[in-house]
Amino acid sequence: MAAGPPGSLPLLLLLLSPLCLRGRGQGFGQTRFICTSVPLDGDMCAASALGAGSAEELKSTVLQLRETVLQQKETIMNQKETIRELTAKLGRCESQSVLEPPGEPKGGGRKPGFSKNTMGDLSRAPAAETLSQLGQTLQSLKTRLENLEHFSRMNSSGQSSNLKDILQSKIDDLEKQVLSRVNSLEEGKFSPRNESEERGKIESTLTSLHQRISDLEKGQKDNRPPDRFQLTFPLRTNYMYAKVKKSLPEMYAFSVCMWMKSSASPGMGTPFSYAVPGQANELVLIEWGNNPMEILINDKVAKLPFVINDGKWHHICVTWTTRDGVWEAFQDGTQTGSGENLAPYHPIKPQGVLVLGQEQDTLGGGFDATQAFVGELAHFNVWDRKLSPGEVYSLATCSTKALTGNVIAWAEANIDIYGGATKWTFEACRQLN
Numbered sequence: 155m156a157a158g159p160p161g162s163l164p165l166l167l168l169l170l171s172p173l174c175l176r177g178r179g180q181g182f183g184q185t186r187f188i189c190t191s192v193p194l195d196g197d198m199c200a201a202s203a204l205g206a207g208s209a210e211e212l213k214s215t216v217l218q219l220r221e222t223v224l225q226q227k228e229t230i231m232n233q234k235e236t237i238r239e240l241t242a243k244l245g246r247c248e249s250q251s252v253l254e255p256p257g258e259p260k261g262g263g264r265k266p267g268f269s270k271n272t273m274g275d276l277s278r279a280p281a282a283e284t285l286s287q288l289g290q291t292l293q294s295l296k297t298r299l300e301n302l303e304h305f306s307r308m309n310s311s312g313q314s315s316n317l318k319d320i321l322q323s324k325i326d327d328l329e330k331q332v333l334s335r336v337n338s339l340e341e342g343k344f345s346p347r348n349e350s351e352e353r354g355k356i357e358s359t360l361t362s363l364h365q366r367i368s369d370l371e372k373g374q375k376d377n378r379p380p381d382r383f384q385l386t387f388p389l390r391t392n393y394m395y396a397k398v399k400k401s402l403p404e405m406y407a408f409s410v411c412m413w414m415k416s417s418a419s420p421g422m423g424t425p426f427s428y429a430v431p432g433q434a435n436e437l438v439l440i441e442w443g444n445n446p447m448e449i450l451i452n453d454k455v456a457k458l459p460f461v462i463n464d465g466k467w468h469h470i471c472v473t474w475t476t477r478d479g480v481w482e483a484f485q486d487g488t489q490t491g492s493g494e495n496l497a498p499y500h501p502i503k504p505q506g507v508l509v510l511g512q513e514q515d516t517l518g519g520g521f522d523a524t525q526a527f528v529g530e531l532a533h534f535n536v537w538d539r540k541l542s543p544g545e546v547y548s549l550a551t552c553s554t555k556a557l558t559g560n561v562i563a564w565a566e567a568n569i570d571i572y573g574g575a576t577k578w579t580f581e582a583c584r585q586l587n
Contacts, residue, residue, distance in 0.1 A: 380565040381558070384413075384532035384580035387511045390423065392521040394573035398508040398562060402428060402437070402536065405502040405561070407475040409541040410439070411484075411549055413582060416529025417465035420444045423527035424513040426534065430506035434514050437502055439472070442513075442525055449474075449481065451497035458483045459491040467530075469550035473540040476501055482540075487550030489543060508562070510534065511575060532580045535559030552583035 385396050416422040421441045428437040433452060441447040447458045449472055460483065462468040471484040479498035483491040507518040513525040536559045541549075548554040558564065571577060 380567060381533065381563075382580060382582075383566055383577050384530050385510060385569070385571065386530050386576045386578060387527050388576075389574070390418070390523050390526045390528050391573065392512070392523040392526065394526065394575045395512040395521065396510040396569050396571045396575050397518075398510065398534075399568050399570060400508070400562060401504060401506050402502060402508060402561060403538065404504045405538045406477075407473075407539050408437075408502060408561075409471060409473045409537040409539065409546075410535075411469070411471040411541070411546065411559075412534040413467055413469050413532040413580075414462065414529060415465065415467045415531075416463050416527070418463060418528035422447075422463050422529055424511065424525050425527050425531055426508065426510050427512065427514045428502075428506050428508045429514040429517050430503040431517060433503070434516060434520070436506055438513060440513055440525065449483075449496070451479075451502070452500045454479075454497040454500075456481055456493050456496045460485055463529075471541065471546045471549070473546075475540055484543070484546045484550070487547040489546075510569070530580075533564045533582055534562065535564050536562035 387394055410426075412425065414422075414425055421443050423442070424438065424440045426439055427435075430436045435450045435453045438450040439447065440450065441460075441463070445457075447460045447462075449456050449458055451474065458472065460468075460470060462470065462485065469484075469486050472481065473484075474481045474496065476497070476499050478494050479496035479500075480494045481492060481496050482489055507514065509518070510531060511527040512521040514520055515522065538561050545554075545557060549557060562568070566577065569577075
């Protein structure tokens with residue numbers, strides 16, 4: 155016989171009392187067996203009188219109680235799952251432990267030298283994370299020093315070069331200290347006091363290095379001519395770009411010249427794009443995918459015979475006039491291609507946005523990472539006329555320094571950078587020497 159539901163007491167009543175059965179049997183001595191469940195303070199005789207007429211009601215009650223039991227069981231299983239999740243989270247919090255004082259018991263199977271953090275306080279970074287941050291800081295300092303080398307070589311007094319060597323030596327010493335600290339932590343030799351003192355020394359030295367490198371970089375920027383810089387776009391992203399502060403005027407002819415260097419494949423991307431209200435492709439230079447480099451004017455296209463993604467610096471120029479849409483392309487001072495019927499009789503519209511390093515799908519935005527320029531770019535100049543072949547050759551061979559764009563002249567004050575693009579010192583004809 156099945157047990158009764160939770161919260162009630164099942165009773166098996168074997169009723170033999172003739173008083174309860176009087177009038178229902180054929181004789182005084184005849185008995186009936188009735189099995190039912192009644193409350194503790196219930197009347198047994200009244201229960202026995204229910205008989206077969208209450209069978210359906212009892213069945214319904216049993217089914218309801220069974221459903222209640224199943225619901226309670228499901229609730230308990232859910233609570234167990236919640237307990238397991240909370241236990242796992244607590245374990246992760248405890249694993250973010252700090253150095254424990256000397257002599258504190260090391261139990262629970264944890265790595266020697268670390269204590270249990272029962273409060274789950276994550277406000278202090280673990281030792282491994284701190285070391286990783288120090289390593290990243292050191293690498294950043296080394297990169298900044300490497301980018302200062304060109305300026306140091308150009309300084310005839312040698313003072314910047316000597317300072318760079320001193321800073322490099324200090325960074326090397328710091329790397330040794332960090333490595334020693336890692337070894338000591340692994341061997342459990344550091345006490346909290348020693349760890350704190352060592353960390354303080356390293357942070358103090360890093361602060362000093364940051365300040366001295368910043369001063370050197372400031373001196374480098376202050377001393378170089380306004381056009382002696384390059385833009386670097388190291389990654390193919392949809393957020394790294396430079397913006398020219400000036401817009402283009404209405405132009406019936408133009409010349410665009412620049413130095414560029416890239417080894418990106420396939421396609422170096424978009425060195426520059428000029429968008430105006432209602433036309434995102436008013437003037438664009440792009441090399442996308444496996445296609446050759448193209449010049450777009452009012453969404454009309456001409457393919458340019460440039461081969462420049464070899465990781466070397468190249469000087470390129472494109473000239474155009476609205477009359478008959480005649481264009482010419484120059485690479486390293488030599489004309490490599492020409493054509494006509496490129497957006498004939500369409501003047502370049504004013505009041506647009508000129509972006510370096512990205513192709514615009516909307517005015518000043520809508521960048522696509524697959525079309526982003528990857529490489530280095532310098533001396534981007536724009537004229538509102540066609541340059542002669544002799545002028546282009548002089549620019550490419552550095553035989554003239556007075557020829558700068560009368561519409562857009564390459565100068566740091568005219569360029570804003572975003573998203574991680576960088577400016578570094580650049581000598582236009584350094585690679586020709």
